[in-house]
Amino acid sequence: xxxxxxxxxxxxxxxxxxxxxxxxxxxxxxxxxxxxxxxxxxxxxxxxxxxxxxxxxxxxxxxxxxxxxxxxxxxxxxxxxxxxxxxxxxxxxxxxxxxxxxxxxxxxxxxxxxxxxxxxxxxxxxxxxxxxxxxxxxxxxxxxxxxxxxxxxxxxxxxxxxxxxxxxxxxxxxxxxxxxxxxxxxxxxxxxxxxxxxxxxxxxxxxxxxxxxxxxxxxxxxxxxxxxxxxxxxxxxxxxxxxxxxxxxxxxxxxxxxxxxxxxxxxxxxxxxxxxxxxxxxxxxxxxxxxxxxxxxxxxxxxxxxxxxxxxxxxxxxxxxxxxxxxxxxxxxxxxxxxxxxxxxxxxxxxxxxxxxxxxxxxxxxxxxxxxxxxxxxxxxxxxxxxxxxxxxxxxxxxxx
Amino acid sequence: xxxxxxxxxxxxxxxxxxxxxxxxxxxxxxxxxxxxxxxxxxxxxxxxxxxxxxxxxxxxxxxxxxxxxxxxxxxxxxxxxxxxxxxxxxxxxxxxxxxxxxxxxxxxxxxxxxxxxxxxxxxxxxxxxxxxxxxxxxxxxxxxxxxxxxxxxxxxxxxxxxxxxxxxxxxxxxxxxxxxxxxxxxxxxxxxxxxxxxxxxxxxxxxxxxxxxxxxxxxxxxxxxxxxxxxxxxxxxxxxxxxxxxxxxxxxxxxxxxxxxxxxxxxxxxxxxxxxxxxxxxxxxxxxxxxxxxxxxxxxxxxxxxxxxxxxxxxxxxxxxxxxxxxxxxxxxxxxxxxxxxxxxxxxxxxxxxxxxxxxxxxxxxxxxxxxxxxxxxxxxxxxxxxxxxxxxxxxxxxxx
Numbered sequence: 001x002x003x004x005x006x007x008x009x010x011x012x013x014x015x016x017x018x019x020x021x022x023x024x025x026x027x028x029x030x031x032x033x034x035x036x037x038x039x040x041x042x043x044x045x046x047x048x049x050x051x052x053x054x055x056x057x058x059x060x061x062x063x064x065x066x067x068x069x070x071x072x073x074x075x076x077x078x079x080x081x082x083x084x085x086x087x088x089x090x091x092x093x094x095x096x097x098x099x100x101x102x103x104x105x106x107x108x109x110x111x112x113x114x115x116x117x118x119x120x121x122x123x124x125x126x127x128x129x130x131x132x133x134x135x136x137x138x139x140x141x142x143x144x145x146x147x148x149x150x151x152x153x154x155x156x157x158x159x160x161x162x163x164x165x166x167x168x169x170x171x172x173x174x175x176x177x178x179x180x181x182x183x184x185x186x187x188x189x190x191x192x193x194x195x196x197x198x199x200x201x202x203x204x205x206x207x208x209x210x211x212x213x214x215x216x217x218x219x220x221x222x223x224x225x226x227x228x229x230x231x232x233x234x235x236x237x238x239x240x241x242x243x244x245x246x247x248x249x250x251x252x253x254x255x256x257x258x259x260x261x262x263x264x265x266x267x268x269x270x271x272x273x274x275x276x277x278x279x280x281x282x283x284x285x286x287x288x289x290x291x292x293x294x295x296x297x298x299x300x301x302x303x304x305x306x307x308x309x310x311x312x313x314x315x316x317x318x319x320x321x322x323x324x325x326x327x328x329x330x331x332x333x334x335x336x337x338x339x340x341x342x343x344x345x346x347x348x349x350x351x352x353x354x355x356x357x358x359x360x361x362x363x364x365x366x367x368x369x370x371x372x373x374x375x376x377x378x379x380x381x382x383x384x385x386x387x388x389x390x391x392x393x394x395x396x397x398x399x400x401x
Numbered sequence: 402x403x404x405x406x407x408x409x410x411x412x413x414x415x416x417x418x419x420x421x422x423x424x425x426x427x428x429x430x431x432x433x434x435x436x437x438x439x440x441x442x443x444x445x446x447x448x449x450x451x452x453x454x455x456x457x458x459x460x461x462x463x464x465x466x467x468x469x470x471x472x473x474x475x476x477x478x479x480x481x482x483x484x485x486x487x488x489x490x491x492x493x494x495x496x497x498x499x500x501x502x503x504x505x506x507x508x509x510x511x512x513x514x515x516x517x518x519x520x521x522x523x524x525x526x527x528x529x530x531x532x533x534x535x536x537x538x539x540x541x542x543x544x545x546x547x548x549x550x551x552x553x554x555x556x557x558x559x560x561x562x563x564x565x566x567x568x569x570x571x572x573x574x575x576x577x578x579x580x581x582x583x584x585x586x587x588x589x590x591x592x593x594x595x596x597x598x599x600x601x602x603x604x605x606x607x608x609x610x611x612x613x614x615x616x617x618x619x620x621x622x623x624x625x626x627x628x629x630x631x632x633x634x635x636x637x638x639x640x641x642x643x644x645x646x647x648x649x650x651x652x653x654x655x656x657x658x659x660x661x662x663x664x665x666x667x668x669x670x671x672x673x674x675x676x677x678x679x680x681x682x683x684x685x686x687x688x689x690x691x692x693x694x695x696x697x698x699x700x701x702x703x704x705x706x707x708x709x710x711x712x713x714x715x716x717x718x719x720x721x722x723x724x725x726x727x728x729x730x731x732x733x734x735x736x737x738x739x740x741x742x743x744x745x746x747x748x749x750x751x752x753x754x755x756x757x758x759x760x761x762x763x764x765x766x767x768x769x770x771x772x773x774x775x776x777x778x779x780x781x782x783x784x785x786x787x788x789x790x791x792x793x794x795x796x797x798x799x800x801x802x
Contacts, residue, residue: 047771156776162590197450202563299497401555
C-alpha cells in the first residue's frame with residue numbers, strides 16, 4: 001500500500017495539472033451561480049448623493065431651536081433639484097431621496113405634525129445635524145474594488161454588479177460534462193424485469209446531481225459496454241465535444257478494466273492512477289490533448305461519489321478559477337473506522353450543537369456497493385491513516401455531497 | 402416598538418398561513434434538487450444477489466485446505482448461470498458479478514497465480530468463508546423504506562431512485578416567482594448616464610439569485626412606478642400567473658408606499674405587516690385568493706435580502722413540503738450590535754476553527770442601503786433583543802444568502 005500516493009500527494013498532482021477553463025461574457029441575468037473572472041470597481045460613490053433614510057421632512061438647522069416650518073416643496077426618491085433657501089422652510093422627502101440642497105437634517109414623519117403647509121416638530125424631538133442621512137460615499141467611493149476574480153456570484157455579488165451598471169459580466173465558461181457508465185451488469189432504470197446479475201445504472205445519476213448542484217448545467221449521460229474498441233470509440237467522440245469526462249467503473253486491475261487503456265490510446269495523459277484512500281483507491285485522473293479533464297472513478301457507488309466530492313469537484317472549481325476555501329470542519333460524535341495505511345472517508349449526518357460546533361454522526365454504509373444508507377447524510381469526513389479508530393471528538397474535514 | 406410581533410411570533414404566523422404547493426410527476430433526470438413528495442421503497446434486496454467484491458476467482462471451501470483449482474468457467478458482472486459443481490474447480494469472476502452457485506469464497510486476483518487453466522493461491526493467503534462477498538440484502542431488503550417525503554433530491558437520493566427503477570418521481574411543483582421592484586428612483590442597469598437622484602435596480606437581482614440558488618428556476622423581474630393604480634394593475638396580472646410575488650420597496654408608512662393598499666385591493670389577505678427586527682421592520686406578508694404567497698420586503702437592499710433569507714425562503718421551503726431542519730449555528734468571533742427591542746441581523750463571514758466550530762466574523766454594512774460591504778459574506782446571524790451588545794462567543798443561528 002505504502003507506494004500509493006497519499007490523498008495529499010494526489011491533491012498536489014491534480015492541482016498542478018488542471019487547466020484554467022476559458023472565460024466568457026454573459027448577460028447579468030445569466031450570471032447567477034457563475035464564477036467571476038474579472039475585477040469590478042465602484043461606478044460612483046455609494047450612496048451617490050447624501051441620501052434620505054426616512055420619510056419625513058428635510059430642514060436646515062441654521063435657525064437653531066426653530067420647531068415650526070413651512071413646506072417649500074417636495075423631493076421624492078428619484079427626483080432632484082429641490083433647494084431650501086430659507087431655514088424657516090422645509091422640504092418633504094421620502095426614503096431614498098436626495099437630500100435637498102440647503103438641508104442638513106431629516107425629521108421622520110412620525111415625529112412631526114402637519115397642519116396645512118405648516119409642519120411642527122413633536123414635543124421632545126430634538127433634531128441634530130446629519131440625522132437620518134446616509135452621507136454620499138459612506139458605503140464606498142468611486143473606483144473602490146468591490147469584487148475580485150474567483151468569487152462565485154450569489155445574491156450580494158449579483159446586486160453589486162447591477163448597482164454598478166455591469167450588464168455583461170466575464171465569468172468562467174462552464175464546460176460540457178460527459179458521464180460515462182461502464183459495466184455490462186448495468187441495466188437502464190426503466191428496464192423491466194431485470195435479468196439475474198443485473199443492477200440498474202445509478203452512479204451516473206448521483207454524479208450528475210452533484211455536478212448540476214455546482215452549476216454544471218450541461219451534463220450528458222452515456223454508457224459504454226465492457227469492450228476496449230467500443231469504449232475507445234465512444235470516449236474519442238466525447239473528448240471532441242466535452243471539456244470534462246467522468247467515468248465510473250472499469251479502472252481496477254481486472255480483465256475488463258478497459259478504461260485506462262482506452263484513455264491512453266486517445267492521448268489522455270495519466271496523472272494519477274490509484275491512491276491511498278478508502279473507498280476510491282482505484283481512481284484514475286488525466287488530462288486530454290486539448291486540456292480536457294478526465295476522471296475515471298471506481299464503479300462502486302459510494303466510492304464513485306466520494307471521489308467526486310473529494311477530487312473531481314474541487315478540481316473543476318479550480319479550473320473555473322474559484323478562489324480556494326478551506327473545507328468545513330466538523331467534530332465526530334462517535335468513533336469512526338480508520339485504516340493504518342489509507343485515508344478513510346466516512347459518510348456523516350451533520351447537526352449544530354449549543355456550542356456552535358458542527359457535529360458529525362458517522363453513518364457507515366454497510367457496503368460501498370450501494371447508496372441505500374446515504375439518503376439524509378450530508379457528505380463524508382476525511383480521516384487520516386491511523387492504527388486506531390478516530391475517537392469521538394476528532395475534528396475532520398467535511399466534503400458535502 | 403413593543404407592540405410589533407417578534408420574529409418568533411412572525412415565524413408562527415407565516416408558518417400557519419403558508420399553503421402546501423401542489424405536487425407533480427417529473428422524469429428522473431429532471432428531479433435533481435427538487436423536493437420529494439412520495440415515499441420510495443426498495444424494489445428488491447440490495448445487493449439483489451450475493452455479490453462479488455473483487456476481481457478474482459470464486460471457489461468452494463468444501464474441500465478444506467485445497468490451494469489449486471481448475472478454471473471451470475467465467476462469470477462476469479451482469480452474467481448469470483455459472484455453477485461450480487466440483488470443489489477442485491473455480492470460476493473466474495469480476496467485481497459486481499453474481500457469486501456463482503456452489504461457491505462460498507472469493508480470492509482476489511492479486512492473491513493467485515494463473516498457469517493455463519490452473520490457478521494456485523499465493524503462499525500465505527488463507528481463504529475464509531464468505532470472503533469478498535457482499536451478501537444479498539446486506540444494504541437493504543425489498544420493501545424497506547428508503548426515502549420519505551420532504552427530502553431534497555441530491556446525489557445520494559437520485560441514485561437511490563435510479564437504483565430502484567423509479568423513472569418518474571413525485572416532487573413539489575416549483576411555482577413561478579415574480580419579483581417586483583418599486584421606486585421611482587430606480588434606473589435600469591443599462592441606463593447611461595444616470596440622472597441625479599437615481600440609483601440602479603439591484604435588489605431584484607439579489608432576490609432572484611437567492612431564489613434561483615434554491616431551485617426556483619422560473620423567476621421574472623418587473624418594475625412598477627410609485628403609483629397606486631399602476632401598481633394594482635400590474636400586481637393583478639402577476640397574481641394571475643405566478644404562485645409567489647416578492648416585492649421590494651413601498652411598504653413603509655410614507656406617502657408613496659402603495660404596496661399594502663394595492664395588495665389589499667387585489668384580495669391578498671394580510672397576515673403580517675411590520676415586525677420587531679432590524680433591518681427589515683416594514684416587511685409585509687399575505688396570502689392571495691388562490692393561495693399565492695406574497696412577500697413585500699423593504700426597499701433598502703440589505704433589509705430586503707435579510708427578509709428573504711430569514712422569512713421568504715423558509716416559507717417557500719415549507720410550501721414545497723421540505724422537512725424542516727434547525728438552522729446552522731455559529732459562534733461570534735467579535736461583539737455585534739443588538740437592540741433592546743428588536744431582533745438584529747448582522748452580516749457575517751464564516752470559517753471553521755480547529756475545534757470544529759463555525760466561527761462568524763461580523764461584517765456590519767455601513768448602511769442598510771447598499772450591498773457594497775456584503776460580497777464575501779456568507780449570510781446573517783440572528784441576535785435576540787438585548788440591552789447589551791452580543792459578546793464574542795455568542796452562539797447564534799446563521800441564515801445563508
